[in-house]
Amino acid sequence: MTKRFPKLIVANAILFFALSAVGQFGQPKSGLQPMRSAVDLIKKQAPLQVNQALLAKISPDEVHLIVSLAKQRAYLMVAEEIVIDSPISSGKRGHSSPSGSMHVMEKDPNHYSSLYGDFVDSSGRIVRAGVSMHIDAAPSGTHFQGAAMKWFMRLTGEGVGMHVGILPGYPASHGCIRMPSDGAKLFYDHVKVGTPVEVQPAFNPVIPSAFEGSRHENFEVTHRDPRLRSG
Incomplete structure (x- = not known):
């Protein structure tokens, strides 16, 4: 009996530590959060906003554009007043949009890229999408079809x-400045060849309170999720 007693103590100790380990490591922690998808991590942009009262009075002769690469916004302005505030998507890493003072060099309502697009066959079926004429060769029996760039306002001789x-x-x-379809159309309709454009890496205009979420009869939010707008 005395010889078995130490063995019984050891066995009980092993069992106790085993159960403790299961309790500590074997049960899932209730505080863990599910992994977020890439879509959840995308920063939502404020929607297109328009000062309808100003828009009704302006002419292309008096407007200028400011594009903020830092804020990912484009502004159609008269003097210091914002008429249209639009979300944008500028050039990605390695294809940064140029900054500086420019002007609208050309307007084309149905422009097509000469550099980026798809290789399609004789029936128009896309054989290879998202190609660059700089680096990609057309497969046999296909030809290049440029990407649509509706309401195109040229800023540089290189095609931006x-x-x-x-x-x-x-x-x-x-490298181009992408815009939602309704925003691009509004900008296109209210600029002319020669309209000044300032593309700035960082710009923080004095935005009227109506653009910051408060209600105002002159301002109109035209759509809620610009990420879903495409050409």
Whole structure:
């Protein structure tokens, strides 16, 4: 009996530590959060906003544009007043949008890229999507079809411009300034060839309170999720 007593103590001790380990490590922690998808991590952009009272009175002769690459916004302005405030998507890493003082060099309502697009066959079926004429060769039996850039406003001789495009919530283009379709159309209709454009890496205009969420009869939110707008 006395010889078995130490063994019984050891066995009980092993059992106790085993049960403690299961309790500590074997049960899932209730505080763990599920993994978030990439879509959840995309920063939501404020929607397109328009001062309808000002818009009704302006002419292309008096407007100028400011594009903030830091804020991912484009502003159509008269003097110091913002008429249209639009979300954008500028050039991604390695294809940064140029900054500086520019002007609208050309307007084309149905422009197509000469550099980026798809290879399609004779029936128009896409064989290879998202190609670059700089680096990709067309497969046999296909030809290049440029990406649509509706409401195109050219800013540089190299082909950078403002046009309709997908807005994922971050810089994603090959250098152009992508805009929601309704925003691009409004800008297009209210600029002319020669309209000044200032593309700034960082710009923080004095934005009227109506653009910060308070209600105002002159301002109108035209859509709620610019990430879903595409050309």
